[in-house]
Amino acid sequence: MSAPLQRACWPLERLGDAAVALAERLGLSQAQPHLGAPPQDADPWTLTRWLETLEPALHLEFHPAEPSLQLLGTMLTHHLPALALLPAAEGKGVLVLLRATGRHLVLLSPEGHAIEVDRDEIADALSHAAVAAAAPHLEPLLDLAAVPLRRRPAARRALLVDWLGEQQVAQLWRVRIAAAAPVRRQASHAHLPRLAALIALAFAAYQILLLLSWWMIGNGAFSGRLHPGWITAWTLVLLSSAPFLQASGWLQGRVSIAVARLLKARLLRGSLSVDPDRLKHEGIGHQIGRVIEAETFELLSLNGGFLGLLALFQLPAAATVLALGPGGALQVAALLAWSAFTAVSALRLYRARLRWSHRSLRLTHDTIERMVGNRTRLVQQPEASWHDEEDRDLASVAQAAAAMDRGEVIMRAVIPRGWLVLGVASLLPATLAEALPTARLAVGLGGVLLAYQGFYLLSQSLTQILTAHVSWTLVRDMFHAGAAPPRAVPVRPHAEDAAPTAPTVPTVLHASGLGFRYPDRAAPVLDRCSLTIARNDRILLRGSSGGGKSTLASLLAGLREAHEGTLLLDGLDRHTLGREAWRRRVVLVPQFHDNHVFTASFAFNLLVGRRWPAHDEDYRAAEAVCHGLGLGKLLERMPGGLSEMVGEAGWRLSHGERSRMFVARALLQSPRVLILDESFGALDPENVLRCLEYVTRQDCSLILISHP
Numbered sequence: 271m272s273a274p275l276q277r278a279c280w281p282l283e284r285l286g287d288a289a290v291a292l293a294e295r296l297g298l299s300q301a302q303p304h305l306g307a308p309p310q311d312a313d314p315w316t317l318t319r320w321l322e323t324l325e326p327a328l329h330l331e332f333h334p335a336e337p338s339l340q341l342l343g344t345m346l347t348h349h350l351p352a353l354a355l356l357p358a359a360e361g362k363g364v365l366v367l368l369r370a371t372g373r374h375l376v377l378l379s380p381e382g383h384a385i386e387v388d389r390d391e392i393a394d395a396l397s398h399a400a401v402a403a404a405a406p407h408l409e410p411l412l413d414l415a416a417v418p419l420r421r422r423p424a425a426r427r428a429l430l431v432d433w434l435g436e437q438q439v440a441q442l443w444r445v446r447i448a449a450a451a452p453v454r455r456q457a458s459h460a461h462l463p464r465l466a467a468l469i470a471l472a473f474a475a476y477q478i479l480l481l482l483s484w485w486m487i488g489n490g491a492f493s494g495r496l497h498p499g500w501i502t503a504w505t506l507v508l509l510s511s512a513p514f515l516q517a518s519g520w521l522q523g524r525v526s527i528a529v530a531r532l533l534k535a536r537l538l539r540g541s542l543s544v545d546p547d548r549l550k551h552e553g554i555g556h557q558i559g560r561v562i563e564a565e566t567f568e569l570l571s572l573n574g575g576f577l578g579l580l581a582l583f584q585l586p587a588a589a590t591v592l593a594l595g596p597g598g599a600l601q602v603a604a605l606l607a608w609s610a611f612t613a614v615s616a617l618r619l620y621r622a623r624l625r626w627s628h629r630s631l632r633l634t635h636d637t638i639e640r641m642v643g644n645r646t647r648l649v650q651q652p653e654a655s656w657h658d659e660e661d662r663d664l665a666s667v668a669q670a671a672a673a674m675d676r677g678e679v680i681m682r683a684v685i686p687r688g689w690l691v692l693g694v695a696s697l698l699p700a701t702l703a704e705a706l707p708t709a710r711l712a713v714g715l716g717g718v719l720l721a722y723q724g725f726y727l728l729s730q731s732l733t734q735i736l737t738a739h740v741s742w743t744l745v746r747d748m749f750h751a752g753a754a755p756p757r758a759v760p761v762r763p764h765a766e767d768a769a770p771t772a773p774t775v776p777t778v779l780h781a782s783g784l785g786f787r788y789p790d791r792a793a794p795v796l797d798r799c800s801l802t803i804a805r806n807d808r809i810l811l812r813g814s815s816g817g818g819k820s821t822l823a824s825l826l827a828g829l830r831e832a833h834e835g836t837l838l839l840d841g842l843d844r845h846t847l848g849r850e851a852w853r854r855r856v857v858l859v860p861q862f863h864d865n866h867v868f869t870a871s872f873a874f875n876l877l878v879g880r881r882w883p884a885h886d887e888d889y890r891a892a893e894a895v896c897h898g899l900g901l902g903k904l905l906e907r908m909p910g911g912l913s914e915m916v917g918e919a920g921w922r923l924s925h926g927e928r929s930r931m932f933v934a935r936a937l938l939q940s941p942r943v944l945i946l947d948e949s950f951g952a953l954d955p956e957n958v959l960r961c962l963e964y965v966t967r968q969d970c971s972l973i974l975i976s977h978p
């Protein structure tokens with residue numbers, strides 16, 4: 271290892287510090303306390319889980335990547351920043367890769383210095399362990415082929431890429447700013463303020479050059495001195511405005527991609543964080559409507575914003591030209607009056623669009639509900655009234671749509687064209703009062719045309735921005751739900767995060783005085799509920815139907831939040847530990863109707879909570895758990911085994927097979943606390959016994975919910 275690489279290498283025990291230093295470098299986090307060390311001799315998967323525990327505090331996400339030799343170079347060039355694990359032969363350490371500069375990478379050293387190291391040297395160091403086995407066979411081959419010395423490095427690399435194929439040669443973690451990070455931070459990380467300023471500058475330069483070209487040609491033409499020199503200058507000025515327009519278009523593209531990424535990531539996170547009771551209450555139709563609105567928002571807000579920016583340059587420029595022209599103050603007053611009329615029309619359109627959106631959202635919701643319950647409706651509802659409500663709802667949406675269309679016609683057609691009439695009319699008094707020279711008249715008309723273009727852009731922009739704003743009112747809850755909880759504080763991760771089997775303090779979960787009430791119910795479901803669960807406890811929770819067992823389970827698993835009382839896991843509350851870390855440790859298998867089989871391979875369904883794509887050891891673990899739960903015969907029966915497609919469009923698992931698959935899915939997440947909510951209700955006594963025996967043998971605390 272070269273001296274610069276040695277200087278840039280962090281000892282593995284300081285992985286947490288390396289992550290913090292990177293976060294600070296990216297402007298995402300202030301100085302953090304020492305975050306402890308990852309477990310000794312941890313494998314990459316364990317390190318990944320350990321790193322994940324730092325995510326809430328650092329506003330970062332660590333995505334593991336295990337590239338082949340062929341992909342390693344691409345990763346080191348295009349997927350930075352990243353953390354990289356140096357293999358044991360290279361001294362087992364961590365590299366903090368900041369960015370690529372040509373053939374070099376900039377690394378952050380433990381002393382906080384940026385150090386440049388050759389990219390190939392880093393690739394060799396990272397892949398050393400995998401490549402070492404093949405290396406001895408290379409030289410004899412190169413000798414035999416008489417490859418000249420200077421071409422040997424390239425030949426060596428080509429041979430290795432071919433030999434090692436898809437084999438994983440290195441362990442990296444791509445570092446991304448978390449979707450939950452404050453929007454301001456994400457925006458500045460994506461350079462959005464700078465890009466926006468550049469767009470504004472490019473627009474301004476384009477506009478100024480355009481006006482200048484007008485002035486030149488107009489001045490020359492109307493003064494009767496259209497010298498070839500003026501025409502050449504006019505052509506040059508006009509041509510030089512084109513690159514600014516191009517540049518602004520290109521910058522807009524970059525902004526659009528960055529904003530769309532930010533928005534999508536945040537909405538996705540938000541949709542996973544919204545209170546499940548609220549989602550259920552609103553219904554699936556409402557959620558589908560929201561997805562459509564989110565698309566609308568993304569599409570129209572950016573486009574409308576860019577058009578609006580252009581209009582903001584164009585209208586003041588037009589006002590200036592009009593003020594200098596023969597119409598003077600009268601034309602400027604007409605422009606202001608028309609702007610006010612535009613604002614009023616925009617407000618009316620906004621209200622109409624809001625009404626239409628709410629009604630069509632309700633229509634989507636009701637349609638989906640009717641589709642879901644269609645069979646019941648066909649059987650139980652008199653045929654004559656099947657479409658009554660649908661007709662009523664459609665008429666109401668059509669009425670709102672007609673009002674909205676009227677508003678759009680005013681905005682898109684009347685506003686720009688109406689201005690043309692008003693602009694020319696406001697020029698008439700000056701024209702009638704005195705015989706105007708052609709040049710003065712041209713300035714007046716030019717101003718009117720310039721303002722026409724401004725109003726045209728403004729009307730397009732306002733229509734889109736208002737529509738986007740209505741969409742925003744429908745998705746903003748989801749967006750805000752994706753933000754990091756305000757109380758997220760740095761956590762000192764425990765070694766047992768990564769090694770759940772390690773002996774720890776006996777108390778795992780501690781609840782005291784828990785209270786919970788559903789929003790639309792007066793009486794609480796849980797009232798002053800206290801319990802302590804120690805490591806490897808086996809608890810049977812029984813009670814009458816509707817007594818609150820599933821509700822308690824969802825509180826313990828972090829799916830719902832108690833309205834009063836405290837709940838601690840390993841001594842930390844849910845906000846401190848972070849939602850993801852909590853759910854990884856306390857895994858709930860919900861009741862059958864609340865669980866889902868994905869239309870995907872059986873292996874995916876088993877391993878989705880553990881790691882996907884899965885590794886060989888994951889497949890082995892999945893098979894072992896399946897055998898333990900009595901699913902071995904199913905694996906033999908399915909032609910594709912673990913790769914068999916299951917779900918609605920695939921192999922239809924029986925009720926009992928599904929419920930055991932749900933248990934296997936939870937066990938494969940190596941939980942510290944496992945909660946099974948009536949998971950064995952569909953099994954025959956023999957399989958119940960076998961499953962009970964298997965789950966009670968696992969190294970985790972177990973809560974089994976069952977009817978008396």
Ligand SMILES: Nc1ncnc2c1ncn2[C@@H]1O[C@H](COP(=O)(O)OP(=O)(O)OP(=O)(O)O)[C@@H](O)[C@H]1O
Pocket residue numbers: 547788789790791795813814815816817818819820821822977
């Ligand atoms: N989203 C909700 N809104 C209002 N009430 C609810 C909601 N979910 C559950 N409940 C009510 O809360 C009470 C407790 O429900 P819970 O599912 O926790 O009971 P349980 O003991 O698990 O019942 P079971 O043994 O029948 O599964 C029930 O009366 C139920 O109807």
